[in-house]
Amino acid sequence: MAISSRRILLARQALALQTRFANDIANEFNPTKPHQGDLLTCQKLLADYPSAQVRTLGPSYGYNCHGLTFASRRTQVSSSSEVQHILTEDGYDIVSIDNALPGDIVIYRAPETGEFEHSGIVVERKRDLSGPKVVSKWGASQEFVHYYMACPYAPADVTFHRMQK
Amino acid sequence: MKVAKKLNLEAADRAFATANTPLFLVRKLRADNATASIAASNSSREIFQELRAVLSTKATDFRTSVMPYVLLVALSLKSDNELLNKTADLPAPNHSWFKYCSEYLIESFQSNSIHHVMPKSKVTKRPTKRSNRTNAIVINRV
Numbered sequence: 645m646a647i648s649s650r651r652i653l654l655a656r657q658a659l660a661l662q663t664r665f666a667n668d669i670a671n672e673f674n675p676t677k678p679h680q681g682d683l684l685t686c687q688k689l690l691a692d693y694p695s696a697q698v699r700t701l702g703p704s705y706g707y708n709c710h711g712l713t714f715a716s717r718r719t720q721v722s723s724s725s726e727v728q729h730i731l732t733e734d735g736y737d738i739v740s741i742d743n744a745l746p747g748d749i750v751i752y753r754a755p756e757t758g759e760f761e762h763s764g765i766v767v768e769r770k771r772d773l774s775g776p777k778v779v780s781k782w783g784a785s786q787e788f789v790h791y792y793m794a795c796p797y798a799p800a801d802v803t804f805h806r807m808q809k
Numbered sequence: 810m811k812v813a814k815k816l817n818l819e820a821a822d823r824a825f826a827t828a829n830t831p832l833f834l835v836r837k838l839r840a841d842n843a844t845a846s847i848a849a850s851n852s853s854r855e856i857f858q859e860l861r862a863v864l865s866t867k868a869t870d871f872r873t874s875v876m877p878y879v880l881l882v883a884l885s886l887k888s889d890n891e892l893l894n895k896t897a898d899l900p901a902p903n904h905s906w907f908k909y910c911s912e913y914l915i916e917s918f919q920s921n922s923i924h925h926v927m928p929k930s931k932v933t934k935r936p937t938k939r940s941n942r943t944n945a946i947v948i949n950r951v
Binding site: 656672674678679681682685686688689703708709710722723724754756757759760761762763781782783784785796797 | 819822823825826827828829830831832833836869870871905906
């Protein structure tokens with residue numbers, strides 16, 4: 645059956661998002677439409693990372709990287725502690741970069757603060773020194789497919805994680 | 810205020826466009842020359858007044874969205890604890906990360922401040938037993 649109509653959320657709101665242990669994860673869906681001129685900023689951004697491929701039409705505030713990785717692109721998860729909560733309660737194990745496979749997730753932590761500044765999903769395993777390719781959302785900008793270190797969050801402490809069961 | 814118009818705020822725009830978390834934005838703005846330049850060429854009161862003004866307007870694009878954070882970080886560079894503390898009470902209905910960033914910067918400022926706490930003491934010199942060449946400084950707490 646085809647989806648007949650698309651409803652649009654107009655207000656900022658949290659969605660019901662929980663870990664496997666049924667604990668709530670703080671989040672916020674932001675329906676604000678980006679300004680036309682913001683696309684220009686995104687295009688300049690892309691010029692800094694020529695190997696990255698854009699995957700979406702334009703910037704959006706609806707979801708961020710953690711929302712893509714852990715909430716199927718439905719909302720923003722902006723708190724580092726919430727991401728830690730998900731990793732722990734959903735049972736993610738760390739895998740080495742050489743063993744990272746499509747579907748594994750990648751986490752970028754700031755070396756100074758240890759904060760989870762970015763995350764994404766592996767879409768192509770490591771073939772050479774450039775490492776695996778990842779799909780991730782760059783803040784309010786767009787979704788990109790990129791080599792895992794060719795993004796604005798490098799240098800960072802990067803770890804790969806897999807939910808095994 | 811002498812702020813923003815002549816400054817290159819492209820890096821700040823990009824920081825906002827790519828920020829998934831508030832602390833990433835703060836970290837990037839702390840390293841941005843434009844933020845440092847605002848802090849260097851304006852008084853903390855001027856920055857605070859500008860901050861209050863931009864918070865009351867609705868953000869329409871990345872530039873207007875990032876400006877409150879640029880000014881907040883610039884203010885945090887001024888070492889004016891009194892005005893920085895006041896930012897936590899500023900209403901920011903259109904800037905969802907503002908309060909969190911403000912509280913983070915206030916806390917960082919307090920933990921990085923140098924507090925001169927000296928115990929009452931009397932400093933004397935006496936020869937050490939191990940060496941005759943140097944005198945040890947002995948602090949006797951009183």
